[in-house]
Amino acid sequence: MAICTFAVMELQFYKYQGTGNDFVLIDNRQHTFSKNDTKLVARLCDRKFGIGADGLILLEEHPAVDFKMVYYNADGNQSSMCGNGGRCIVHFAEYLGMISKNTTFEAIDGLHEAKIERGCVHLKMNDVTNIQTEEDFAYLDTGSPHHVQLVENLADFNVFVNGRNIRNNRYGKAGANVNFVEKLEENTFAVRTYERGVEDETLSCGTGVTAVALAMFETGKATSNKVILQQPGGELQIHFNKIEKGYGDIYLIGPATQVFNGIITV
Structure with missing residues (x-):
């Protein structure tokens, strides 16, 4: 039996990061990427055998709004909303010339509006x-489920x-993302997040810092409706x-950067 196999397709990809939360983005408007190939998604996200990323995002056409976002965790499974991924796909859509500064797109949790302003x-x-809210933690869903817990000495926390x-x-099996938080100033918090699907700490989590800000308020x-969150990968607001009934007009604000793009054989 032969031990070597040969690539059958070349795939154009774009590598993005939003405060250190990194993604492989693919323009799938022509449906060239199989959405059911979870093994391929996991391989592309693998940091030793693929491109390397916390997740993979497909940009697809939508009949009513600017585009559709399809998000996969690094384990290859489709997942709930990713805030940093949402910011990256907006930048990607502008790069492709699909939008100008304002957009509406669909993700797994519904429609989202976004704008690009002064690089953010x-x-x-x-x-x-x-x-x-419980005695030592809060739990809420900001597009993905999040556990929020205050700790001391976050920098040294395991x-x-x-x-x-x-x-x-x-x-249990469904899991939740887990955010550990330390208050730095009146409305500024340090955050470190363990993400399900990645099954490790990530440098940043957009839905996570959203959950932290709301839970702290x-x-x-927190005493202000504008909260600053400092993560290992950078700062978000x-x-x-x-x-x-709860909270509305919630905006996740921060940078999104295309790191590189290329072609990989798969």
Whole structure:
């Protein structure tokens, strides 16, 4: 039996990062990429045998809005909303000439509006109507499920071990992302996140910092509707309004950068 196989397709890809949360983006408007090939997605995201990324995103046509976002975790499975990925795909759509400075697109959790302003992508997240607060943590869904927990000495905290334990033992097979938080100033917090699907700490998580900002305001740890979140990969801002049932006009604000692009044989 032959031990060598030969590539059957060349695939154009674009590598993006948003505050260190990195993604492989593919223009799939012609449906050349198989959406059911989870092994290929996982291989492309592999940092030793592929391009390397926290996730893979397909940009596809949409009949009513500018485009559709299809997001996969690094394990190859389609997943819930990714905030940093959403900011990156907006930048990608502008790069492709599909949009100017404003856009509306569809993701797995519904429609999102976004704008590009002074080098930052302002991504509108869906309203959050329910925050479960317990004595030592909060739980809420900001497009993806998030556990938010205050800790001391975050820089030395073992995010991998503690995050994996909470993700699996508290939330079972479906899991949840786990955010560990330390207050730095009045409305500034440090955040480190263990992400399900990646099954490791990532340098940044957009839906995660959104969850942190809302949880900190809900529990009185933040006093402003503009919260700064500092992560290992950089700084993001969350702006929001308190509404009758929860929070609305929620914007995730930060940079998105194309790192490189190329062709890989698959």
